[in-house]
Amino acid sequence: MTTAHPVPSVPPAPSTGTLPDGAAPAIEVVALRKAYGSTVAVRDVSFAVGQGEIFGILGPNGAGKTTTVECLAGLRQADAGSVRILGRDPQKDPASVRELLGVQLQEAELNERMTVAEAMRLYASFYEDPADVGELLDLLELTPHRDRQFAKLSGGQKQRLSIALALVGNPQVAILDELTTGLDPQARRTTWELVERVRDRGVTILLVTHFMDEAERLCDRLVIIDQGVVVATGSPAELIEQVDTSRVLRLRVEPHEEVGVLEVLAGLADVQAVTRDGHEIEVTGTRRVLPAVVLALAEQDVVPDVRTVSRSLEDVFVHVTGRTYDHTGAADAAAADDSNDTEGAVR
Ligand SMILES: Nc1ncnc2c1ncn2[C@@H]1O[C@H](COP(=O)(O)OP(=O)(O)OP(=O)(O)O)[C@@H](O)[C@H]1O
Numbered sequence: 645m646t647t648a649h650p651v652p653s654v655p656p657a658p659s660t661g662t663l664p665d666g667a668a669p670a671i672e673v674v675a676l677r678k679a680y681g682s683t684v685a686v687r688d689v690s691f692a693v694g695q696g697e698i699f700g701i702l703g704p705n706g707a708g709k710t711t712t713v714e715c716l717a718g719l720r721q722a723d724a725g726s727v728r729i730l731g732r733d734p735q736k737d738p739a740s741v742r743e744l745l746g747v748q749l750q751e752a753e754l755n756e757r758m759t760v761a762e763a764m765r766l767y768a769s770f771y772e773d774p775a776d777v778g779e780l781l782d783l784l785e786l787t788p789h790r791d792r793q794f795a796k797l798s799g800g801q802k803q804r805l806s807i808a809l810a811l812v813g814n815p816q817v818a819i820l821d822e823l824t825t826g827l828d829p830q831a832r833r834t835t836w837e838l839v840e841r842v843r844d845r846g847v848t849i850l851l852v853t854h855f856m857d858e859a860e861r862l863c864d865r866l867v868i869i870d871q872g873v874v875v876a877t878g879s880p881a882e883l884i885e886q887v888d889t890s891r892v893l894r895l896r897v898e899p900h901e902e903v904g905v906l907e908v909l910a911g912l913a914d915v916q917a918v919t920r921d922g923h924e925i926e927v928t929g930t931r932r933v934l935p936a937v938v939l940a941l942a943e944q945d946v947v948p949d950v951r952t953v954s955r956s957l958e959d960v961f962v963h964v965t966g967r968t969y970d971h972t973g974a975a976d977a978a979a980a981d982d983s984n985d986t987e988g989a990v991r
Pocket residue numbers: 680683684685686703704705706707708709710711712854973976977979980983984985986
């Protein structure tokens with residue numbers, strides 16, 4: 645009697661996302677896994693970053709973003725999977741990426757009395773071929789503050805200094821972690837512009853953030869990570885388009901026009917749903933819904949105030965996880981702070 649042997653199934657190779665031009669990646673993460681005791685911080689993360697990209701790792705607090713970049717920087721030992729920076733393996737040989745990689749991790753603190761210029765000179769002395777300190781201070785708009793002590797810098801200036809310090813070794817790849825947390829809207833915008841300037845100098849940037857708007861504004865491509873797993877990969881526009889190709893309009897009409905307008909909207913082929921929200925009417929429909937609605941209402945001599953509602957990465961997160969996006973994650977952050985695992989402690 646013969647026994648049927650099941651054909652062993654070959655697990656599919658983890659997808660790292662397609663690079664725009666098929667070029668060799670600056671950063672590659674494949675099937676990364678890392679647990680702290682019973683807490684699995686990173687369950688299965690894979691992605692590839694092209695040279696010269698601003699690539700985002702986006703996710704709520706506790707999603708596993710920092711652990712991922714700490715493995716990439718060689719600061720933590722992964723349990724499984726592989727990471728490469730410009731083909732080198734920081735897990736096996738952290739020294740091999742030292743001159744290639746600049747890292748700005750959360751809450752970098754310097755000696756309070758050290759001035760901006762002193763900190764820059766100190767960090768520059770760690771590298772064989774450091775960047776020109778004066779030029780970097782200019783790039784990050786820190787020249788007027790070069791003699792100011794760290795304790796006297798504003799939040800935005802401290803963040804700009806931490807970026808400058810990450811770049812002082814002339815790296816080809818820079819990791820920037822939560823760089824606008826705690827900054828006011830103006831300082832955030834300035835920081836974003838400076839990050840783009842850094843990219844324009846040819847540096848590949850891996851940007852870790854829990855801010856949806858930051859990822860949408862800055863990143864060429866990104867991964868969304870949730871509970872240690874990649875739940876979406878692509879450019880912000882691609883991700884938003886995948887979620888929903890419908891369009892949403894909000895209309896305001898005169899109160900006496902409302903009943904007639906609702907009737908007209910209900911009869912239009914391009915309209916999929918109509919809801920009332922206070923004084924506004926929300927209309928969901930096809931790509932052609934805007935001209936269809938405006939034309940149909942014009943025929944009734946109704947000229948509504950119309951605005952289109954844009955989809956965002958937040959909608960993508962809700963779509964792929966079925967949960968709303970937690971902007972605070974305070975409980976997770978507190979849990980991490982209580983941890984006694986201090987391996988390669990950088991937090
Ligand atoms: N040193 C540590 N010891 C034990 N658990 C940890 C440690 N660092 C992180 N964790 C836990 O691992 C999970 C992922 O944390 P991680 O910091 O990587 O996520 P994150 O997405 O970067 O979040 P945050 O923005 O809050 O840093 C969380 O549940 C966190 O509590």
